[in-house]
Amino acid sequence: MTTKPSERIVVFVTPAQKLAISQTADTLGISVSELMRRAVLNFNATSEQIKVAGIVDRLRAPRTPDPLNAALKSVALKAAAREARDAAANATRRAAQARSTPPNAASAEEIEPEASQEDGGDASLTDGTRSGH
Numbered sequence: 862m863t864t865k866p867s868e869r870i871v872v873f874v875t876p877a878q879k880l881a882i883s884q885t886a887d888t889l890g891i892s893v894s895e896l897m898r899r900a901v902l903n904f905n906a907t908s909e910q911i912k913v914a915g916i917v918d919r920l921r922a923p924r925t926p927d928p929l930n931a932a933l934k935s936v937a938l939k940a941a942a943r944e945a946r947d948a949a950a951n952a953t954r955r956a957a958q959a960r961s962t963p964p965n966a967a968s969a970e971e972i973e974p975e976a977s978q979e980d981g982g983d984a985s986l987t988d989g990t991r992s993g994h
Contacts, residue, residue, distance in 0.1 A: 866894070866898075870897075882897075
């Protein structure tokens with residue numbers, strides 16, 4: 862089964878080369894296109910080489926950006942910026958608390974749980990009274 866040629870390849874030649882190619886095709890009784898096809902195929906361009914050339918062309922072709930990948934990168938960048946901003950704010954807050962608290966003084970939060978455990982009762986979270994468990 863023969864496939865009719867449907868693709869065009871433009872080859873630039875000098876006027877003298879064109880005349881020589883045309884005369885060769887006339888002498889052989891074939892068209893210039895057929896002469897060029899036969900010349901290329903006889904030049905050892907096998908179908909495997911043509912397949913490889915196609916693969917190489919696809920690998921070298923510039924890739925269009927993947928919209929999903931771009932969206933995910935954008936979300937990741939925004940999340941990283943938000944996390945960095947929150948971490949910086951937390952660090953600033955901790956530094957301010959450390960400056961305002963004397964180094965050996967314990968906070969009320971540290972003292973109250975110890976006292977409630979010594980008495981054997983649970984401190985209420987709402988009104989400071991003890992529950993009777």
